[in-house]
Amino acid sequence: MNRVLRAADALPASLAAAFMLIVVSVLPASAQQALPSWNETGAKSRIRDFVKATVTEGGEAYVAPVDRIAVFDNDGTLWCEQPFYIQFAFMLDRVKTLAPQHPEWKTKEPFKSILDGDLKAIAKGGEMGFVELGMATHAGMTTDQFNQIASDWFAAARHPKTGKLYTDMTYLPMRELLDYLRANGFATYIVSGGGVEFMRPVTEKLYGIPPQQVVGSTIATQYAIVGDVPVLNRLPKVDFVDDGPGKPVGINKFIGRKPIFVAGNSDGDYEMLRWTTAATKPGFAMIVHHTDGDREYAYDRQSPVGKLDKALDEAERRNWLVVDMKNDWRKVFAFER
């Protein structure tokens, strides 16, 4: 270790703190300390066993750090998606904010139902109504402006059941899992059907995942000069839908490497689960199964949001870990006592 010690001594004082952080992050997270909000069940063991095998040099299942890519769905996997997607709540609030500039919305669906507070009627607009809602609330500004709009909304908007900020509605065990994987050399990515620019303002703070590691649905943008300043305008046009079969497409497009770890919770993640576990390298897949109606919500096959049916049917056959939130998680949210 002599050369290491000399190198450490040679460090300018200003770098000492950064150096310490790096030393700590190099040390593999102890299997005993990791994942404290997970109960000592089979789910936790399987995750630990996979990670241990992956990082054991010389072992059959060893994977070089550069290939340790882990991808996570967001809605229902990292944060709560009930009673509706968080981004849908954002859309509803945006419609109310923008309504004074759109008198025509008083008689036009789906805007009329939103302004009337009749959420059930919104579905009547069908898919086209939903796309129109998305464009009306997500386009027509620059990327910098939208970033600010989303950031401001997250700073104040609250979940209708818990009254907590939406940014508090993340699953503590999953955040621990992200930390655990990173401590073991994994790069962690979000691969979500949600809008990439809706998530990016908060993912670093919530999950330790920087903007460039967020893959999601995108809206078309266009370069323009305003005054003498270049901007990107958000156009009312869908560019890419990162859901279902779009998820492997998105992973390939943005990351360009097959992940070896994938976590999802719905049939929207099915293709991503298939693709990751079919890789030539060892692939680990897990499904967060929402079984806890007391601490969170209980739903799967019949749920309009986060429907989990086909992926649940095939999980055992394909060796996908199904995490039972009620039994496998000691805590769901950090704010629980």
Next chain:
Amino acid sequence: MNRVLRAADALPASLAAAFMLIVVSVLPASAQQALPSWNETGAKSRIRDFVKATVTEGGEAYVAPVDRIAVFDNDGTLWCEQPFYIQFAFMLDRVKTLAPQHPEWKTKEPFKSILDGDLKAIAKGGEMGFVELGMATHAGMTTDQFNQIASDWFAAARHPKTGKLYTDMTYLPMRELLDYLRANGFATYIVSGGGVEFMRPVTEKLYGIPPQQVVGSTIATQYAIVGDVPVLNRLPKVDFVDDGPGKPVGINKFIGRKPIFVAGNSDGDYEMLRWTTAATKPGFAMIVHHTDGDREYAYDRQSPVGKLDKALDEAERRNWLVVDMKNDWRKVFAFER
């Protein structure tokens, strides 16, 4: 430093090598040792001054490591783009390889001219002919298959003037610049008009840039199950053109953060240069000016490939560094004696 030393002692032996690498990479590259293939001219000083200011904690121009994003054009900025784009050479070779399966190409442009070896006639096909050429040579296989095709081609294809492998046609001073920026905490990205899946198989080896840090033009892909195996099929359809005004769009889409350092060489980089230097954070922009007809090629305003006109006109006014290859670079290619 006591805690650092204890941490070092506690490291398992297997981690010692990794630890050493990290210690070394934390140390800022000495300004004296960095960029050895750059002459001691103003260009080198300006780059060094910018980097020093960026990493100096407490300084006015300090930028946190998380925001140290550097983006590089590829063709003509990191590797040679004359007498034609390297990806164009790939297309020509692909046409010859695939010709036996396409008897109709004997009479159809631009394929006929390629098979006849009449490169000048290819341009007659115009833009549509070029798109058709791209699709015929880049689509119709899975992503894994294309990766292999590109890798095999790079292993053997040689530059028509130097006789060197195309993978040897990278600019040594630019590779040193990538290393220097990374040693100072920058994340380095390619943002190229080239096909992302054409570049990704070689960027890590050539530049130390992993696949997930390569932004480029993309072809549409589609998820499919073949037998019981999921694949992504490459479709004959352009998904995204990462050139000109598409470059800021691509940076925003893939990286989601404004870079603070940008390097390009042609008007195809103009918008990316504008966008980076208009950021609120200090932005550094440089243009590689091809002035050396002996060691490489001399071209700018009139060149059909890599035309540099508007960006050159505005460089001084916008404080963009223009690197004069002939005077600022001691060496262009590593293979030079």
